[in-house]
Amino acid sequence: VQVKRYTFAEVTADGPGLYESIVQEAVTLGADAMLGCDFKDGGTTVARILGSSGHYLKALWLTVAPAHTDFMTALNEKASEHTLSAGQWHPALAYADPFHGTASEYSAAFQQAYGHLPSYVGAGASATSFSLATAIKEAFEGCTFLRQDLDADSLLFNASAIECGGLSGGAAGTGYERVWDTLVKQTLDTFFGEIVFDRFRRNVAKDPITTQVQSGVIEAVLPLEFANKRIVMPHGQIASLAAEDDDDDIGSLKEGEFVAVVVVVVGSVLVACLGAVVFLLWRFKLQKSDEMDDHLIISPEELHVVNEPVQRWDGSWESGKAMYKNALVALEPLPNIKLQSFSEPNPSRYLTDMAIGPSSYTLDDSTLLDVEGSSAAGVPRTDTGITESPMNCSPKNSDFHEVLPPEVSV
Numbered sequence: 001v002q003v004k005r006y007t008f009a010e011v012t013a014d015g016p017g018l019y020e021s022i023v024q025e026a027v028t029l030g031a032d033a034m035l036g037c038d039f040k041d042g043g044t045t046v047a048r049i050l051g052s053s054g055h056y057l058k059a060l061w062l063t064v065a066p067a068h069t070d071f072m073t074a075l076n077e078k079a080s081e082h083t084l085s086a087g088q089w090h091p092a093l094a095y096a097d098p099f100h101g102t103a104s105e106y107s108a109a110f111q112q113a114y115g116h117l118p119s120y121v122g123a124g125a126s127a128t129s130f131s132l133a134t135a136i137k138e139a140f141e142g143c144t145f146l147r148q149d150l151d152a153d154s155l156l157f158n159a160s161a162i163e164c165g166g167l168s169g170g171a172a173g174t175g176y177e178r179v180w181d182t183l184v185k186q187t188l189d190t191f192f193g194e195i196v197f198d199r200f201r202r203n204v205a206k207d208p209i210t211t212q213v214q215s216g217v218i219e220a221v222l223p224l225e226f227a228n229k230r231i232v233m234p235h236g237q238i239a240s241l242a243a244e245d246d247d248d249d250i251g252s253l254k255e256g257e258f259v260a261v262v263v264v265v266v267g268s269v270l271v272a273c274l275g276a277v278v279f280l281l282w283r284f285k286l287q288k289s290d291e292m293d294d295h296l297i298i299s300p301e302e303l304h305v306v307n308e309p310v311q312r313w314d315g316s317w318e319s320g321k322a323m324y325k326n327a328l329v330a331l332e333p334l335p336n337i338k339l340q341s342f343s344e345p346n347p348s349r350y351l352t353d354m355a356i357g358p359s360s361y362t363l364d365d366s367t368l369l370d371v372e373g374s375s376a377a378g379v380p381r382t383d384t385g386i387t388e389s390p391m392n393c394s395p396k397n398s399d400f401h402e403v404l405p406p407e408v409s410v
Helices: 008-014 016-029 040-053 070-074 103-114 120-139 152-157 175-184 236-244 255-296
Strands: 033-036 059-062 084-087 187-190 193-196 209-214 217-222 303-307 320-324 327-332 338-341 370-372 401-404
Touching: 008 016, 016 040, 033 040, 040 059, 040 070, 103 120, 120 175, 120 187, 120 193, 152 175
Parallel strands: 033 059, 059 084
Antiparallel strands: 084 209, 187 193, 209 217, 303 320, 320 327, 327 370, 338 401
């Protein structure tokens, strides 16, 4: 990006010579685009020099000049075509309000009344009047006028002339203060655009538009949601020259070859992505399985019983408590389980059923326990000699059993 700065004094002293040097420098550098911030005469001169040189940039954006209709008449069609600019408003924008109608309807009414199309200055003045009228209407809704002969000064500055509810700050205020308060909070759609004022009294809701000369007419091309024409980029002359040289080659490949390469590459990427997803799912399941093993198999030394489960008078059990890896867990009897002795007892671990949270089971000759994060249990053993006697939570390393519950709670 090259930046060329110049002053009004330099323009006055050299005039066209300065602009010719700027254009020549851009051509020499092989610039793709030029953005010029100048007044109407300067922008028109730059476009004229570029047009006469026969050199077309991919984009030419100028302030002020291309927004005026006489920009096209002062230049030939090739020099002005597809030149971009910025503006506050355009008659074809898709804005509207209940009073003026659409932007195009306002523009037609303005032309009928005054004989020419409105500029953004005239349109902005009309939108300002609509905004103020709306604020005045809303400011005095629900007010009682104590005098019938109120003039504008009394309405706005004599607080005793009207009776109204409090403002946002609580005070009744003068009419002027009420209008001010309404404007501060105003959100209004108009044919000119949306109006919302910030604390500096600036309308921060309205976006400027980008215009482009197309077939000798100034069209709105950005923002897209309000544009009436699509933007042409790059410059139409560049695009037409490229089309003449187009022989359906894409780089060094023919069009068909290029399509085949794209299909192969995209297919390979999709297969690789699918393989990666399958691998991650497998790893995830394997990791979950490892986590289950970590919870299902514990050493008796890791469980410190605080108090054992207690059987209530109705046969139900009150949970006991134990410490497992610095976590307080509950002990409850497990109903409906099958017990199978190990053929070769392993005193280093217990096999257990699991619910969410830290979980383990400890067994001895009289007790089977389930340890969970929130609840737990023990079951009278009938087929292996476990009785319904008070529970002993001190497991014996000489007697271990595999727990095979009918289902696993999660």
